[in-house]
Amino acid sequence: MTNPGAVIDSLDRSQIYEQGFENQIFSKIRPIFRETRDFLKFLQRIKYDHRQLPENDGRFKTDNLSRNLVSDVMQINVSIVVLNIYDVTEATMDFACELFYREAWKDSRLIWDTNKFRNKSEIALHESYVSYLWHPDTFVPNAISSKNPKPLSMSHRSLLRLRNNGIILYSRRLSLIVKCNMDLSAFPHDYQLCQIDFESYGYSFEQVQYMWSEGEFKALKLLEFSLPDYVISKAYVTSRNETYATGTYSRLHLCLVFDRAAGFYFLQIIAPATALVIVAWVSLWVDREIAIQDLITIILTISLLLVSYNGLMPRVSYIKAMDLYLGFCFLIVFVSLVKLAIMKYLRRNVQDDEFAPNNGETTNFQNANTIRNYETFNEKSSHNQEILESPANDP
Missing domain, CATH: 1.20.58.390 (Neurotransmitter-gated ion-channel transmembrane domain)
Known part of the structure; x- marks a missing residue:
């Protein structure tokens, strides 16, 4: 059976817009992706440019995007499911995590009539089709490394859905190693506040604003997992604008409070x-x-x-x-x-x-011994002298 993703990836993007869909190149995917075929025809008809930032006309309100938006600002609604956190390392001050990262935004150019899409209000597209659509250039400023979805991967995949009102849902599994500035002054009875930040790399907050979801997807959800050295006592989300030399950018913060288990x-x-x-x-x-x-x-x-x-x-x-x-x-x-x-x-x-005896007794005792030894020596010397001086006996 032909792999749909491989077929789509083998096609040149210019062929999709210039050669139409009656060409023999697309005969392979016609029986596989009817929804995709209709979607590609739709992109060709409206002359969609994936490089152009969507301009949403007026204000709108949907289930996923529950806030009213200004027409000249693209709002990205974000929700996260934390699958696992592991390898919290004090020596390098970082930690690793696995999460589902979901983004939802509205592209008014992609609003369609359900009658032209077999009365469907939502279509599921192959993950490779994200390259045909405009999507946010999200990055994690404090990430040391990351692992993104790959074709035919058994662990890291992505999901792409499009609704008839122009709402796009893009979900992917990410593996991140994130830097965390730790304060170890109270070690081992300390707690650490670590953050995972998300923001646009090229679009300022006047163009793109990131906001936490308040619709059908909760902004943050933590699955059950355990850490050997820590307990996550609190998890919450917040947002603010970050100013650089190139401008001011919208940033989201996923905050995790790690309480150390000192056992x-x-x-x-x-x-x-x-x-x-x-x-x-x-x-x-x-x-x-x-x-x-x-x-x-x-x-x-x-x-x-x-x-x-x-x-x-x-x-x-x-x-x-x-x-x-x-x-x-x-x-x-x-x-x-x-x-x-x-x-x-x-x-x-x-x-x-x-x-030891006292000093006086010791001195007298030593003097007495000296005198006694001297007298004995004199007596022996006198006796020996008498023997030497006496005349010899006659024969």
Whole structure:
């Protein structure tokens, strides 16, 4: 079976407008896309230019576009379904997300009579036909990277629908890695406010205005998912105008508040550091020579905890709450080490004073021994001298 998308993609756009639909080129798609064939004929008849910004005449109100619009401003109604959020990384200050991004706008040039479209008020077009229509040049200013719909993709596709009143609905699945400026001063009992921004790249707010949907599609919907380190406590949408050197542009904000779940850091860092401090204080009452070595080992262990957790954090210039806690634990153990060294020094001096005699007795005792040794030496010397001086015995 012929793939409709492949057939459409293989056609040159100029052939659609210049050669008509009786040509043999379009005989392949005629039995596949009757609605598409009628739509292409309609585009050819009205000489539609996809490069021209639609000019909506007067004011209008629809289900999807529930606000009254001024004729010279194109309004883009946006709704988002957040499928998943994952990989929230403090070291790089970003997070990844999957979402359905829907845009709805009105193009007055595409208003048709239902009698000419087999009494249908809405037609579904292949996703490749978005290139034949004017569509917003939406981009995400704070996105690091993105993954857009691709032909024959099993994960990222898009949807295009057109109503007889000129309302166009364009929905697509996006994968984004978004930058988030985090404040880690209260880590690990912190919360982070992250935003996903949407705005037009080339059209100023005098030409295109982005607004959150208030019609049949809710502006924001979060599906059920879980994060290992965070809980999404709040999600809301807002909008404002952003001014650059090239002009002022309409911008939408999807705001997510991440509350950190500190269980991992409590079990891996806080609890071990607390236990080490308790062991350090207990070692002060242990009367053994290796107590100082134990305290030094504890200091090195706390330093290792401090270095290992900072390896997961960005290099920020401010002090975090975890830094204060581990620094306090380090200080307590260091003071314990100094206290133990002072106690051992004082104890050794006290023991030496208990077992040594006083200074006067020591001096007299040493003098008496010296005199006694001198007298003994003199007696032995006199005796030896007498033996040497006595006459020899006769034979």
